[in-house]
Amino acid sequence: xxxxxxxxxGSTQLHGVTPDIEFPSASNLNEHGERSLDHALPWxxxxxxxxxxxxxxxxxxxRRQSAARIAQDSGFKMLTERSKMLHDIDTETEVSLRESQRxxxxxxxxxxxxxxxxxxxxxxxxxxxxxNAEQIDEDALEVERKAIARIEIEEAARIVIDSILLERGxxxxxxxxxx
Numbered sequence: 781x782x783x784x785x786x787x788x789x790g791s792t793q794l795h796g797v798t799p800d801i802e803f804p805s806a807s808n809l810n811e812h813g814e815r816s817l818d819h820a821l822p823w824x825x826x827x828x829x830x831x832x833x834x835x836x837x838x839x840x841x842x843r844r845q846s847a848a849r850i851a852q853d854s855g856f857k858m859l860t861e862r863s864k865m866l867h868d869i870d871t872e873t874e875v876s877l878r879e880s881q882r883x884x885x886x887x888x889x890x891x892x893x894x895x896x897x898x899x900x901x902x903x904x905x906x907x908x909x910x911x912n913a914e915q916i917d918e919d920a921l922e923v924e925r926k927a928i929a930r931i932e933i934e935e936a937a938r939i940v941i942d943s944i945l946l947e948r949g950x951x952x953x954x955x956x957x958x959x
Contacts (some may be wrong), residue, residue: 789828793821805859835947855931858896
């Protein structure tokens with residue numbers, strides 16, 4: 781129904797915005813969002829605005845620093861495992877005709893994800909909520925959801941910090957902790 785155009789004149793339809801630094805957990809996003817709809821609007825272009833592109837200082841260094849942090853980050857490990865699991869499900873070409881076997885496989889996947897999620901939350905000092913309990917602490921559940929939603933946001937903030945430090949010629953911090 782409506783198009784959004786970037787400063788360079790290109791729309792975001794079907795292509796989105798290509799990141800300079802891509803996170804591993806975002807690898808299967810092509811199957812989601814507007815581009816996955818049958819009648820998605822086509823990509824179009826208008827006259828670009830008059831602007832001067834910013835030159836990032838050493839984008840390769842920013843990518844390396846981010847990749848090194850991500851490789852050690854339990855949150856990204858959890859998101860990457862979730863992404864792999866969802867990709868495996870989406871690309872599965874054979875399934876058992878036995879309902880009991882399908883249920884067991886599904887339960888095994890859910891347990892693996894739950895274990896990864898709980899491990900991540902404990903690292904962050906958050907006690908996981910038992911979502912199968914009769915009484916669920918909705919406030920604690922919201923704390924969990926926010927912590928998981930912040931994984932990529934926090935790394936994006938660290939990249940911005942790295943960029944500022946590089947621009948100033950300052951050495952990168954060994955580890956930035958954001959809460």
